[in-house]
Amino acid sequence: xxxxxxxxxxxxxxxxxxxxxxxxxxxxxxxxxxxxxxxxxxxxxxxxxxxxxxxxxxxxxxxxxxxxxxxxxxxxxxxxxxxxxxxxxxxxxxxxxxxxxxxxxxxxxxxxxxxxxxxxxxxxxxxxxxxxxxxxxxx
Numbered sequence: 001x002x003x004x005x006x007x008x009x010x011x012x013x014x015x016x017x018x019x020x021x022x023x024x025x026x027x028x029x030x031x032x033x034x035x036x037x038x039x040x041x042x043x044x045x046x047x048x049x050x051x052x053x054x055x056x057x058x059x060x061x062x063x064x065x066x067x068x069x070x071x072x073x074x075x076x077x078x079x080x081x082x083x084x085x086x087x088x089x090x091x092x093x094x095x096x097x098x099x100x101x102x103x104x105x106x107x108x109x110x111x112x113x114x115x116x117x118x119x120x121x122x123x124x125x126x127x128x129x130x131x132x133x134x135x136x137x138x139x
Contacts, residue, residue, distance in 0.1 A: 031098045034118050036067040040137035048131040055080065063137065065092050071103055101125065 040063040042054050060076025071092040075084060090105035095112075103111045113125040116134065123137040 029120070031094065031115075031118055032067055034120060035065045035101070035123065037120070038139045039064045040123060040139065042135060043138050044136045046132075046134040046136075065101075069093060071105070 042058050042061060042063065044051055044053050046052075057076075057078045057080035060078055062074040062076065064070075064072045064074075066072075069091050071090045073088040075086050075088075079086070088105060088108065090103060090108075092104070093102050094100070095102065098115070100112050100114050103109075103113065105111070111127055113127040113135075116124040116126050118124075121139055124134060125137070126132060126134045
């Protein structure tokens with residue numbers, strides 16, 4: 001009768017099988033991490049039922065939501081209004097259920113936007129200003 005020997009290859013196989021069962025999909029990424037991980041670019045705007053791509057002066061703007069609650073917009077090389085500051089700064093905070101983001105833009109306004117979608121690559125926000133306005137952002 002042949003005896004069964006435990007060899008290092010069995011241990012390696014068992015280790016690899018156990019490692020494979022641990023998926024990175026199981027990691028939970030919070031909304032704060034999603035919104036604050038990278039800067040965002042505005043791709044399109046929908047006003048009421050009319051959707052349009054961004055203009056040249058909007059396309060190079062960068063929107064940043066820092067994890068510490070700082071919000072900033074860099075106007076990029078092409079400003080829509082030459083008289084506007086290059087950077088707009090303020091604070092941001094989620095609603096208690098993280099379905100809305102509130103922007104407190106220093107010296108300008110307070111806006112609350114509903115989060116329609118927030119993934120690692122896309123963000124859609126909606127707010128009301130005379131019409132429903134929906135903004136789509138990407139990295």
